[in-house]
Amino acid sequence: MGRYILRRLGFYLIAAWASLTLNFVIPRLAPGDPAAAMFARFEGKVAPEAMGALKAAFGFTDAPLYAQYLTYLKHLVQGDLGMSYAYFPARVSEVIGTGLMWTVGLAGVAVIISFVAGSFLGVLAAWNRGGWLDSGLAPALAFLGAFPYFWLAMLALYLFGFVLGWFPLRHAYGHDMEPGLSFAFAADVARHAVLPASSIVVATLGGWMLGMRNTMVATLGTDSIRLAHARGLPPRQVMLRYAARNALLPNVTSFGMAVGFVLSGSLLTEIVFSYPGTGYLLILAVRNQDYPLMQGLFLVITLAVLAANFAVDLLCLWLDPRTRAHA
Amino acid sequence: MSAPLLEAEGLTRSYLAGGFFSRERKPILKGVSFSLQPGEIVALVGESGSGKSTLARLLARLDMPDSGRLRLAGRDVLADGGAQASLDYRGRVQMVFQDPFASLNPVHTVAYHLERPLVRHGRVPKSGLRTRVLSLLESVGLTPAEAFAKRYPHELSGGQRQRVAVARALAVEPQVIIADEPTSMLDVSTRKGVLQLLRGLTQERGIGILFITHDLASARHLADRILVLYAGTVVEAGRADEVLRQPRHPYTKLLLSAVPDGDDFLQAALPVRPTTQAPPLVGCPFAPRCPVSEPRCSTLTPPDVLPAANHLVRCHLEVPKGVTADASVSS
């Protein structure tokens, strides 16, 4: 068991190293020297004599590539992601810090709600195969899932924000609120999160439901379920403890895989709501060609996804005695 | 006795067990030797996990042994690893698999399955292909051949599929066929037909067959000689009627007493000691289950003993009764 955890941890370290290296290689391999172009745009902002120092700060020096790579790694270990162009002279790590919190909060809550609700609906749909849930709701959710997340966000914002005025239009909390640990602030944050979170939930619900339904249908055909029925167990127990418990395992694994994908979609949702998360920073970075910020975001988001995957691995370990034994 | 057709000597094979960090090897075959004469059927009998399927894969050259020798008509085939040599081997040694539902590709017709070996080994000119396919089908009793040639595997019954698989093996006119439990997945009423087909091949074409099975009764029915495999070791070998009439190894006796044959088969107790212990790596692998084992059985590897001509037993208890064989004499 300990060995299994170590092995997974080793894998995520390799994955983290690979993404760090990609992050280092991409700007240096890109045609047309975009780094030089960016520094050119700094010219008005900083004194010419400071340019050398600035370049050094970003890791673009005349030193050989391996030396640049080592400096880059050293900076990363120290938590230094360089300087943002858009927020100059703020450091990228500071800019990302608060944004990441909002993203993890919004996307995390939405993804978990969607997974839990979708899986439960999938269980019910498979249990009552051919019923209204299976033949009515499933296709409807599949249709909703075909819309881009951010488009659903636009529609939700248009209908419930602009037309009906039920929910606030932008940001994570009202501009008159003082961030703090008060009930009023928490309620305001929740009110602001309803629309973005529910648009993510609506967009992803169908996928989880279908996935769970299909594994559940396969599980229901096994002898383990026949035996459970033969023993006269109550239907609810057969459905949850015997079928759903086993059907859940492959879906939890694919949940880990899908976290990155859902996060990508939720970044765009944030943009629609001007939600102050990493997605909003991302569009700022793209529009201003703020490469350091962009790369910093890539790195931080990747590490967050790796962490989520590791958490899912631990969850699988807890759910499946067979993994525990083989590990 | 003439030179054996196929001869294996001290074949061993082990697999990596455990995870990434532990490179422990689990032995599957521990020095298996045997020989096969033209026109002879040798049955290899053993339970699941005895290594009989691994041996089949080694002989079909789907896998390489860790050590040991394999000779075909006196030539060492493992030393010569070239592609042409391998093709030559495949032209002479063919295999029939256990599950005819898996050994035929569902997307190809029966005719395709038979044409491929003919084309690959250049056995017939292109113009004669069709006629040869039809005559192959007829030779395994699938008539009308024209109709069967056009069909897909899912349109055939289990017994018919296994006949197609036999026809595929016959296509290259092999000298040896390795039949890995060819009837265990078939319905009982079709088994006999397939067994008779195999028996006919040895009589009509002089093909040597290694018949791998867990069923002593079919081995008795079909084979000239029997090898009993336990935990990767041949524990008893000899003429089929002799081994089954007068089994000498305690494991062979155990197997025989478990065959569901006769009305009182449930009354007789099994000559075995109940244990969940895995076969040990030192000493006799059967010792923990053996009802007559002695202390030396769990420390010393028993020698090969020849209590009668052409009857080999690997058991300490047989030593006083027969000649201890050289390790190289095995049949």
Place this chain on the structure above:
Amino acid sequence: MRDFLRRLSRHRKAAVGGSLLLFFLLLAVVGPFFVMDPMELVGRPHQPPNAAHWFGTTGQGQDVLAQTVVGSRQTLAVGFAVGALVTLIGALVGITAGYLGRRVDDVLSLTTNVFLVIPGMPLAIVLGAYLPSGPLRMVAVLTVAGWAWNARVFRAESLALRGRDFVSAAVVTGESHSRIVSRELLPNMAALVGSSFIGNTLYAVGAQVGLEFLGLGDVSVVTWGTNLYWAGNDAALLTRSWWIFVPTGLCIALVGFALTLLSSAIDELANPALRVHKPAALPASTAPRAQLEKPVPGVLLRVQDLCIDYATEKGAHRVVDAVSFDVAPGEVFGLAGESGSGKSTIGSALLGLLPASARVSQGRILFNGMDVAALEGPALRAFRWRQVSMVFQSAMSALNPVLTLGEQFHDTLAAHGRVSRAASYARARELLGMVGLSPDLVTAWPHQLSGGMRQRVGIALALALEPRLVIMDEPTTALDVVVQKELLQRMVELQQRLGFAMLFITHDLPLLLALSDRVGVLQGGKLVEVDTSANLRAGARHPYTQLLLSSFPHLSAKDAAPPPVQQAPELSVSRPSTRVAAIPGGHR
């Protein structure tokens, strides 16, 4: 393959999805010739839909209809291009890794898995930000960010196929690696290639639109993504101009929905288990529905004129045909038959366990005078296991892998009366001891047991409520002979001690004769002979029973003489494949 395409064209989901997709392809190819120039400022900005501009105008005064129609062209072109490229790369990497295995596989799967956990969108953004603009950039970025999932799927599939015997058979035939991959593996992956391509196109359209919405596309070209980018930039929401973003979004969703339908249609056709069966094809049951009848003395179970039909694509198919037999209390009754004889179906019917596609269409099953086929709901659940229990062939898979043995015993006991967990565990320990297992296994998981041990657990579980009848459905078929005999002897001993009746189902007639008091022989759903074991051994009358008896070679020297040259008749004739798919279980 041709057959597959034909069935695809008849599939409802595939038909709807296919026509939708065809419509949009047509729109993308010829549509732009029929609408205005999408870039031209043709009217006042933010006009709602009107006669001149059916979909209204954008924030700059361009025609929304024109933008929507023209936008389909590049969006779909890039979508399909990326879909094809991702499928190709994924298949190449996946099949190479899966087929070659060993070190190649180690390296390739590690790379694949790393790319799989790196989130696609941020990677695409970083890549896209540095590459020169244009449709090729989009294709490159989306391919790099998206190939890994596919590689994983193809690796798993080729790994599974490589282990199949037909690949080994091809190797033995002497086929080359390239030919095995191209002629043996790939044709079996046709459905996977199809659904992957569709799934990848779906991904490509969605991700493309997302990147363009971010402004990472070429904003001067009209695509669905840039339409939405401009809608956001020109404050479509603030001005409440819903018509600017709704048509494009709907188009994206319709294309996505069409692709989803097609892919799920392919999955359903390739994997019939996902399809919903329609039991409507079955004729109404004509069995009289008497709930209770006076128990006949000396008869525990009476099966009377039992007929069971399965619904298939070709209509109802009778699997059990007018079968009648009695089982006395404490009797061991054997049912012998080959695959397709209906023996397991009868076993399932006795517990009301028939699948949804099957039904008792005639006759009755009377257990102690009670009509089992008429039981429903709580009455049926109370009947199950308390009166009749069952041991399955596949104890390997019949136990729940995520619960300890003790929990499974507790669930069983708790379903039939209030019982504390401690009491259940005590009873479980007692039962495990009874079948010759260590009582400490009560805390073990099923995967920690060998096949023989699991089958013993199955027996212990079947005896938990001391039922009056235990059905044994090929409980020893998957076991080695020595383990089989140990188990059978234990069963017989328990049966004699506890006095329950036993219905033993197997294809092994000699075994049944040694075990049972009486034996019934099934052929093609009909009971052709029922007699005591002694009588059958002395002289079976039905030719099929005689054939079955002669099919088992004996150890005694009598029949070891050279077999006759003429061939035994092939009894199991070709069955239509649809039926095989519809009937679960059964021993081949």
